[in-house]
Amino acid sequence: MILRIYPQNPAEREIRRVVEALERDGVVVYPTDSVYAYGCSLRSARGLERLRQLSGKQTGELSIICDGISRAAEYCRVDNAAFKILKRNLPGAITFLLDASSRMPDKALQRRKTIGVRIPDNAIPRAIVEQLGCPLITASLKSDDDAEYMTDPELIHERYGREVALVVDGGYGSIVPTTVVDLTQEEPEIVRQGAAELN
Structure with a gap:
């Protein structure tokens, strides 16, 4: 299923449909301020397992999406x-690596002590997290695909629609990933330069 949501003013009713899919252990594809991404509820062990399968990423490569600091x-x-x-720097297209607190479920960490944290400059994922009441666990769509299959919601749905609970059409996405900054040491360290400059 593909669901159109406008990033300027996300409709609460449509956001609710996304949240209901996540609460049923679903994985969704949704827009960010960089690339389109898979997402599941932090509370869903089944969703996390499915997200791992779909993204081909280990838990250590996953991040969380929050709606605010x-x-x-x-x-x-x-x-x-x-x-x-x-x-x-936030909201913005930067993933910050931070030490996890005891509230982070062990399944989401798998013996790691740090987690990537994002607060995208896109109202759709922030509205989803706000209604869901907990962060999304997230992984970018696979970057080995053609650019169109990562940026055009219709083509994303064509390719991934049968594998996920729904695809959120929030308009065209980008192919430039986030900048990754490690804040776990004394000084911030840019691990990957991406879509945003660190201020």
Whole structure:
């Protein structure tokens, strides 16, 4: 199923349909401020297993999507220095690596101590997380596909629609991944330069 949602003002009714799919252990494909991505509820062990299968990624390569810094601070350790960096750069196309807190489920970590955290500059995923009441676990669509199959929601649905609960059509996506910044050391370290500059 493909579901059109407008990023400027996501309709609550449509967001609710996405949340219901996630609450039934579903995996959805949704837009971010960089590439389209798979997502499942942080509370869903079955969803996480399915997301791993679909993305071909190990748990260590997955991130969480939050709707704000306060939600991120529930699941990760955010000290004053990290908070200032997050506040300057988010929402935006940056994944920050942070130490996980005890609220992060073990299944989502699998012996890791850190997790990637995103607050996209796109209202759709933030609205989904807000209604869901917990972060999304996320992995980008496979980058070995043709660019159109990663950016055009109709083609994404054609390719992945039978494998996921639904595809959210939020308009054309990008093929440029997020910038990845490690905040677990004394100084921030850019692990991958992507769509955004670190401020």
